[in-house]
Amino acid sequence: MNSETGKTSPTTWRDVPASVWALGFVSLLMDISSELIHSLLPIFLVTAVGASTTIVGLIEGIAEATASIAKLFSGALSDRIGKRKLLVGIGYGLAAVTKPVFPLASTAWEVLAARFVDRIGKGIRGAPRDALIADVTPPAIRGAAYGIRQALDTVGAFTGPLLAVALMALYANDFRAVFWWAAVPAALAVLLIVVGVREPDGVKASAKRGWPIHKQDLKRLSPSFWMVIAIGMVFTLARFSEAFLVLKAQAEGLALALIPLVLVWMNVVYSLTATPAGILSDRMGRGKLLLCGLGALIIADLTLAFAPGLVAVFIGVGFWGLHMGLSQGLLSALVADTAPEDLRGTAFGLFNLVAGAALLIASVLAGWLWQAFGPTATFLAGAVFSGLAALIMSAAMKARRRPARCLS
Numbered sequence: 001m002n003s004e005t006g007k008t009s010p011t012t013w014r015d016v017p018a019s020v021w022a023l024g025f026v027s028l029l030m031d032i033s034s035e036l037i038h039s040l041l042p043i044f045l046v047t048a049v050g051a052s053t054t055i056v057g058l059i060e061g062i063a064e065a066t067a068s069i070a071k072l073f074s075g076a077l078s079d080r081i082g083k084r085k086l087l088v089g090i091g092y093g094l095a096a097v098t099k100p101v102f103p104l105a106s107t108a109w110e111v112l113a114a115r116f117v118d119r120i121g122k123g124i125r126g127a128p129r130d131a132l133i134a135d136v137t138p139p140a141i142r143g144a145a146y147g148i149r150q151a152l153d154t155v156g157a158f159t160g161p162l163l164a165v166a167l168m169a170l171y172a173n174d175f176r177a178v179f180w181w182a183a184v185p186a187a188l189a190v191l192l193i194v195v196g197v198r199e200p201d202g203v204k205a206s207a208k209r210g211w212p213i214h215k216q217d218l219k220r221l222s223p224s225f226w227m228v229i230a231i232g233m234v235f236t237l238a239r240f241s242e243a244f245l246v247l248k249a250q251a252e253g254l255a256l257a258l259i260p261l262v263l264v265w266m267n268v269v270y271s272l273t274a275t276p277a278g279i280l281s282d283r284m285g286r287g288k289l290l291l292c293g294l295g296a297l298i299i300a301d302l303t304l305a306f307a308p309g310l311v312a313v314f315i316g317v318g319f320w321g322l323h324m325g326l327s328q329g330l331l332s333a334l335v336a337d338t339a340p341e342d343l344r345g346t347a348f349g350l351f352n353l354v355a356g357a358a359l360l361i362a363s364v365l366a367g368w369l370w371q372a373f374g375p376t377a378t379f380l381a382g383a384v385f386s387g388l389a390a391l392i393m394s395a396a397m398k399a400r401r402r403p404a405r406c407l408s
Contacts, residue, residue, distance in 0.1 A: 033186040099186050
């Protein structure tokens with residue numbers, strides 16, 4: 001049954017529930033808002049506020065760590081109270097109210113405070129949103145649902161930087177004037193949550209009290225789920241920060257004014273492949289496509305490691321975007337496939353926490369390799385971790401235990 005309409009379970013991606021589409025457009029709007037600011041924020045901090053690059057790194061590190069920790073507890077809390085939409089709304093609301101701080105900021109610490117609250121908002125909304133998608137979507141089209149949301153999110157991720165470039169030209173490089181525009185899509189995102197997202201009927205709050213995460217809940221998570229956690233961790237270790245794609249393009253001579261086009265190109269490929277990948281995963285299994293995604297990442301890493309020139313950079317970045325399209329939505333679908341219905345929020349919180357920690361480790365390691373041995377070592381290490389992830393995936397598929405059939 002479709003939990004939103006009460007009708008027979010749909011069998012095609014066209015019947016993905018309206019709430020999933022609404023959440024996708026919410027993600028699109030908030031990503032436009034966030035990326036409009038974030039694509040310019042490092043330059044703004046250094047040139048307009050006078051911050052050092054060390055402070056820039058500290059701000060980003062604290063922000064991402066905060067989001068990862070918040071995701072764990074918000075997911076478990078959404079299981080406890082049975083109100084995922086409330087937490088999603090609070091998370092996006094917190095992000096929206098921080099947007100006016102950026103054009104008003106005169107010190108790096110004000111920016112840090114805004115980024116801290118913004119990332120708390122991201123952490124609060126992430127796991128409940130992903131669990132809510134699973135709650136309202138029949139299993140037969142779950143991959144399509146996550147693929148659609150991911151694709152719309154990624155459209156925002158490349159629209160935001162393009163809008164930033166256009167507005168910087170319009171306002172003659174006035175950062176603060178450009179930042180004010182970020183408040184518009186953020187406010188629209190919050191409004192869309194209120195009017196466009198519905199929770200399924202019959203969801204009950206848990207009778208549990210005290211700490212939101214209980215040992216007995218963790219024991220209920222199946223070996224298949226922990227295998228997904230392991231796969232996600234190794235996937236993320238292979239996929240370090242996209243900042244290194246930008247650094248590679250700069251090292252190959254791309255003009256600074258055109259640097260944002262690197263991430264625009266990556267996100268275009270990402271957005272075009274995420275929905276078809278989700279649909280295919282519903283029909284042929286998640287594992288096979290994840291292996292294809294790892295193959296794309298290996299090609300990307302080897303191209304970026306050994307092929308010179310800007311053409312090679314954009315080929316490598318394109319394969320990187322293909323990897324993202326073939327993996328990120330599918331990993332979310334795997335979490336939903338392998339977690340108990342009443343623990344989906346907790347499961348997504350755990351997955352996001354582990355992925356966030358792995359991304360931090362991967363990025364630090366990539367930076368150290370870059371500084372010590374050069375970009376070739378960084379991308380070669382990424383190819384090695386991709387190969388390791390492929391081995392783990394192959395082992396999971398060969399095991400073919402009944403609970404793990406979604407990996408086949």
